[in-house]
Amino acid sequence: MAVNTIKFSPVDIEARKKLDFRAGDTVRVWSRIPEEKGKFRLQAFEGTVLARKHGAESGATFTVRKIASGVGVERIFPLYSPMLDKVEVVRKARARRSKLYYIRTKAVKDVRRKMRSSTPVEEEVVEAK
Numbered sequence: 001m002a003v004n005t006i007k008f009s010p011v012d013i014e015a016r017k018k019l020d021f022r023a024g025d026t027v028r029v030w031s032r033i034p035e036e037k038g039k040f041r042l043q044a045f046e047g048t049v050l051a052r053k054h055g056a057e058s059g060a061t062f063t064v065r066k067i068a069s070g071v072g073v074e075r076i077f078p079l080y081s082p083m084l085d086k087v088e089v090v091r092k093a094r095a096r097r098s099k100l101y102y103i104r105t106k107a108v109k110d111v112r113r114k115m116r117s118s119t120p121v122e123e124e125v126v127e128a129k
Contacts, residue, residue, distance in 0.1 A: 028045070029044070029064060047067075049063065065104075
């Protein structure tokens with residue numbers, strides 16, 4: 001007699017539990033973005049993992065930060081979301097903390113330091129005829 005297994009989620013939960021990434025690692029997260037008429041497209045978000053929260057339970061999340069056009073962008077992804085196609089670990093890093101929230105202020109300080117060290121460029125005046 002065959003045992004019927006009920007699938008509660010379209011996500012392979014065991015595979016997501018086994019994902020081995022930590023704070024400090026660089027990951028590429030492929031999310032499914034809904035388009036018109038039930039179609040989806042994949043969009044990658046690559047950045048540094050700042051935190052993993054709630055372990056392997058059903059509400060587990062992870063925060064990824066990247067710099068886009070000189071602006072810091074963060075996204076919080078639910079680990080077991082069906083809208084996540086895959087999570088690729090691009091680079092492993094050794095962090096001494098489990099939450100790297102200090103990177104937010106560190107990035108701002110680096111930008112300010114670069115702004116101070118840069119020399120102002122003389123503006124050209126264009127005359128309208």
